[in-house]
Amino acid sequence: MGKSNRIFCFGEVLWDEVNGEDFPGGAPLNVAYHMAKDTNFDVYMISSVGTDAPGKRMRSLIGGWSIDTRFIQSIDDYPTGRVVANVSDKTNVSYDILRPVAWDHIREDGDLGTYIPENACLIFGSLACRNSVSRHTLHNLLSTKCLRVFDINLRGNFYDRQTLSTLLSSTDLLKINEEELAEVTRIFQPASAQAPEPVQLRALMGRFGIKETILTRGADGASYYTFDGRVDVAGITVPVADTIGCGDAFLAAFLRYRLAGTTVQAALSHAVLIGAFIAKQKGGCPAYALEDLDVFTKEI
Template sequence: MTPSKTPVICFGEVLWDKLPGGIMPGGAPMNVAVHLNQLGISSAIISRVGKDEAGSDIVRYIDDKGVDTLYIQVDETYSTGTVDADTSDPKDVKYTINAPVAWDFISEDADVENAITGSQVLLYGSLASRNKISAATLERLLKKAGYCVFDVNLRAPHYTRKGVEKLMEAAHMVKMNDAELKLIASWYSASPEVTQQMEDISRRFQLQTLCVTFGEQGARLLENGHLYTHSGYAVDVADTIGSGDAFLAALLTQRLGNRPPASRLRYACAVGAYVASQAGATPVITEQAINQILLNDL
């Protein structure tokens, strides 16, 4: 098979979020892939679904969004992943991530290996490493990837410090939220100050780029020793599902477009804010909607 020429390959979970209003497709890697495609960057996802209706439906959904589904495997034993989401506090959605499910058993094959060859970015999170099968596949792929982006995305109890450290060590770029920064900084930094914590983590893992999001208060980007900040955009929050994934997709889109760090951060904050103002993880994003938010900086 001809190696993939897709710029960004996302590895990990695809699943159905069970929400009070119904079920919606989700999974951070899938959300990022969908948003990348919306923002003009071709993407593909490496994952696994069950041989069931839920699996067929989510693959069809992803395909309809323009994301390459060639590398989504079908499991004969385990069912398609599901998550029970508690949205009683829209600013702090809580998740029960069911296990074991199909994406816990992503295997490496010729197609998956071809996906990495020719791609510019391999994006991954911590959740897909909760099972040793998918973790081993990811570990092998990280050694073949040219540029690795770790979307930390910690979901207790599905991670360990040792596992997070291994994923950090493979990364060129890491994105985390403020709660994840606080936890990971407690392992390595004696400083209570956010910027120093970021510098300590970046130095510990020799990162090119470290980005930390602070919800409605914006984000900070530490790249090659230089710090960039943005205070964020005020919006009426529908729910925060997928807003961090949209932020990361926008940040990557801007990086692949060779935009300067400050511009990348501003645009990513606008996209993340817009998605937080909409229901669900992957609402339609339009240039007009993002430009309207960006006008708040003028």
């Protein structure tokens, strides 16, 4: 994985409503938030918010996190995104993702494609493709020759075979969890449904030409796969506030370390650490400093 300090996160920006309280969220925004904790990276958010009060509040908040907001559009026709999160099961949060909303309509910006250099990193998921406007914009961005990181992030029925095929075919690094792997295997290679996870993963990687894959297992840790190698890291057990954004924090931590040139083992270990740390907090973007991780490390 080559070095890059310019990070572009494409997709949903929204408010997570949890037990009547609002938290900033959306998987790509969560990743951007955690990436921006490291001042060695220039982080850009590509999305849309409404011109309503929640949108203005969101834009101000994101700018205060040292995330570049120039590619966050403000549109009159749709409200800022909102999700109602059910945290009755803290380790398996469910979501009511409202529609239509502003991030369904991320329109092409003529300057954006040329602004993403070959040594940049573009992070995206599947949810932003539920509407044709954002889907078309993302598909065009994926033609750039940067590092393309796909956090598959399957939600509800907001995906289909064709969309997933297009996104997977444009992926350099894939992040996927056990449930998502089972679903993608069902869609693309049902004959492998009973095969061991490594067989399923490498078949998926071979089918779409994916060079690297991270398989996450929540509290049980994670594994990193290439065609000819594998790295495993055990999980960390903590008291869970909720699991919102844990996978996003994990991905950001992994990328921060790998793009800085560290080993896969070190990057994966740090990613598992910060995923556990975020599980102890409420929401996907809790306030913290990187130094707080040192304290957490000593506690576990």
